Amino acid sequence: MWADSEISRQLGIIYPIIQGPFGGGLSSPQLVASVCEAGGLGSYGANHLPADKISEVIAEIRNLTNKPFAINLWVPNRETDHSTMNAEAFEKNAALLAPYYEQLGIDLPAPPGHFGQDFETQVAAVLAAKPALLSFVFGIPSIGILQACRDRGILAAGTATTVDEAVAIEAAGFDFVVASGFEAGGHRGSFLKPAEESLVGTFALVPQVASRVGIPVIAAGGIADGRGIAATLALGAMGVQIGTAFLACDDSGTNELHREMLVSGRAGDTVLSRAFSGRLARGIRNGFIDAMRPFETQLPGYPAQNWFTSQLRPVAVARGRSDLIALSAGQATALVRRSSASRLVEELVGEVEQILATPSRSARGA
Numbered sequence: 001m002w003a004d005s006e007i008s009r010q011l012g013i014i015y016p017i018i019q020g021p022f023g024g025g026l027s028s029p030q031l032v033a034s035v036c037e038a039g040g041l042g043s044y045g046a047n048h049l050p051a052d053k054i055s056e057v058i059a060e061i062r063n064l065t066n067k068p069f070a071i072n073l074w075v076p077n078r079e080t081d082h083s084t085m086n087a088e089a090f091e092k093n094a095a096l097l098a099p100y101y102e103q104l105g106i107d108l109p110a111p112p113g114h115f116g117q118d119f120e121t122q123v124a125a126v127l128a129a130k131p132a133l134l135s136f137v138f139g140i141p142s143i144g145i146l147q148a149c150r151d152r153g154i155l156a157a158g159t160a161t162t163v164d165e166a167v168a169i170e171a172a173g174f175d176f177v178v179a180s181g182f183e184a185g186g187h188r189g190s191f192l193k194p195a196e197e198s199l200v201g202t203f204a205l206v207p208q209v210a211s212r213v214g215i216p217v218i219a220a221g222g223i224a225d226g227r228g229i230a231a232t233l234a235l236g237a238m239g240v241q242i243g244t245a246f247l248a249c250d251d252s253g254t255n256e257l258h259r260e261m262l263v264s265g266r267a268g269d270t271v272l273s274r275a276f277s278g279r280l281a282r283g284i285r286n287g288f289i290d291a292m293r294p295f296e297t298q299l300p301g302y303p304a305q306n307w308f309t310s311q312l313r314p315v316a317v318a319r320g321r322s323d324l325i326a327l328s329a330g331q332a333t334a335l336v337r338r339s340s341a342s343r344l345v346e347e348l349v350g351e352v353e354q355i356l357a358t359p360s361r362s363a364r365g366a
Helices: 006-011 031-039 051-063 087-104 119-129 143-153 165-170 203-214 226-234 256-261 287-298 304-310 311-317 341-357
Strands: 017-019 043-045 069-074 131-137 155-160 176-180 217-220 238-241 270-273 280-283
Touching: 006 069, 017 031, 017 043, 017 341, 031 051, 031 069, 031 341, 043 051, 051 069, 051 119, 051 165, 069 119, 087 238, 087 287, 087 304, 119 143, 143 155, 165 176, 165 203, 176 238, 203 217, 203 226, 203 238, 226 238, 270 287
Parallel strands: 017 238, 043 069, 069 131, 131 155, 155 176, 176 217, 217 238
Antiparallel strands: 270 280
């Protein structure tokens, strides 16, 4: 049976369906718990949270479910990340974004002492809480961190956007590799080469990764229904990670404006841009992305740019300004449906089982 995979057995879940982790507050404990209770693996993207808040979120998840779940963190890149910024650079970027602050009637923010969170204390909080799975994007953490996971019985997954990254993830000692095709919504998790040079499609990436590594492969990117799941299983994946379809669910942490856009006629127009966070990410094209296109090479890296645009988000959402917020979405967004997460898992399972139970046309002699 397709559901009885190595991933399901190691994680202690019924179906090898993993809800993609959403950073920046788009995850919710309710979404994680709903997916877990339905037999999949719920995931919480905690990259934006300090250590104490990560502990609180994990405690809240455990109040909602006793099933296995995952926490996701971003590995920092000290060569490209802008965790600090001098006064001149801050003023330059603030001036570029000043018209948007003026439109919303809010003051330009004062510079913080530090952008982003401390990765080491984030990891320590997760290790102390011992979730079933700790997944990473944007690289490979230290050997010590991976050993600490093993010592505590925490499984580890790394995210690869190329075959070479998958090979490196296996060599580092990860338990699973997430093969993330460029169709996926949200950030591109590339780390060996620039994201723009690592744009491999899911259906090209998954079989190549499955042929090169011995650890279980989790397919991600452009999967939104049972057809996508069945197809990636046929290509060698032992499980799937689905993001955008769960983001559209009523129990996700996204705002209603974003959720409505995911099921709108504009959802099919997605682009890759650094405009909102300073890192390449796929989302629904809007006015801010178009306006920032000429300046993308001048924008600061993550997390500085993400901090600037996050100051706009609450007021933009309150005023219905979908043109000023990041609208993460993958290329299969036209297939998503408004639903609860538990119902979505049930429907996905039913679709896969129907596909696998139906003889192919060639088998019927068609």
